[in-house]
Amino acid sequence: MSYRLRMVVFGAGVLGFASLLIWGLGGLPDFGDFAGRYGQYLAHSALPERHATSSIAVTTFDFRGVDTLIEEFILFTAAVGVVALLRVHRETEEVPAEPETTRWPTAQSGALRSLITALVAPVLVLGIDIVLHGHLTPGGGFQGGVILMSALFLVYLAGMHIGLGPLRPMAAMETAEGIGAAGFALIGLGGLIIAGAYLENFLPFGAPNHLVSGGAIPLLNIAVGLEVMGALLIVIGEFLDQRLLMQKGKL
Amino acid sequence: MTAVQIATLAAVAFGGTAVVLARDPARQALVTSVYGLTLAILFLAFQAPDVALSQIVVGAVALPAMIIYALRKIIRREEVDREDR
DSSP states (O other): OOHHHHHHHHHHHHHHHHHHHHHHHHHOOOOOOOOOHHHHHHHHHHHHHHSSHHHHHIIOOOOOOOOHHHHHHHHHHHHHHHHHHHHHHHSOOEEEEOGGOOOSSSSSOHHHHHHHHHHHHHHHHHHHHHHHHTTSOOOOOHHHHHHHHHHHHHHHTTTTTTSSTTTOOOHHHHHHHHHHHHHHHHHHHHHHHTTTTTTTOOOOOTTSSSSOSTHHHHHHHHHHHHHHHHHHHHHHHHHHHHHHHTTTTOO | OOHHHHHHHHHHHHHEEEHHHHHHHHHHHHHHHHHHHHHHHHHTTTTTTHHHHHHHHHHIHHHHHHHHHHHHHHHHHHHHHHHHH
16 A cells, blocks of 8 residues: 555544544533433432442442442452463573663662652552542542552662562562452442342441541442552562563563 | 643643654653643543542553563563574
């Protein structure tokens, strides 16, 4: 296909796509002017019915809890898949992924390393804060979990390896992922046994605006936070191990 | 639509174009990181703070890091292949 013909085909595609997109965007409701009844209902029933101020957390963890459970297991399955794929290759012959001569700690500058080390604790506290206040303010298990992941990721950036350190936190991360995923499913089972439906809220709702309110929602947030942090760190840790150890020829 | 929303929309359009125009994959990973931050500000301006929080970490840290690891591995594989010959 000649260059000119390709450009004609490309141009026709771009024009068609752009006109359809503009046509579609023109039909959207104005910003902040959504008329759907379901959204109105959810926004106005979160506080009176569940005593939690973050209507998004109430929607995801209570009104549509099973959807969130399945979403959580998508990440869980992805992490298990990465581990299964990458660990098989580690059994066989390996070469360092970087030559000895060029292998240096990630952060060589002392100032950078001090700055990163100083950031670890505040980011860790921020992550825990976001997880625990998920039912009161924006945030929650997933957001807090990825922040916790980045706090531990900073430890690697400061020059220490996540997977090969003396404490081998990979095992702890696998436990965190498992406890998080199982915790969500078991809290759902508690709802089935006590309240009669899977993921039905079975704990007292408590006073609105307090840390302990919203029934099982804070517990579900903690479970998701553990699961997300563990899963993401396992994936990153496996990739880092790949960087240090690489099978000759095949990978 | 407020001025902040228009400004962030323009920043996102500019950032997306910049990612495409940066042809070197390693540079592209870094530009993606900045682009991820502008997307987070966009989500915040459109009153979706929950999404903005995850976008800050996933878009600005996790995704560029994964791209850089993958690149590192590809480059090293080429080096090993060359040493074998």
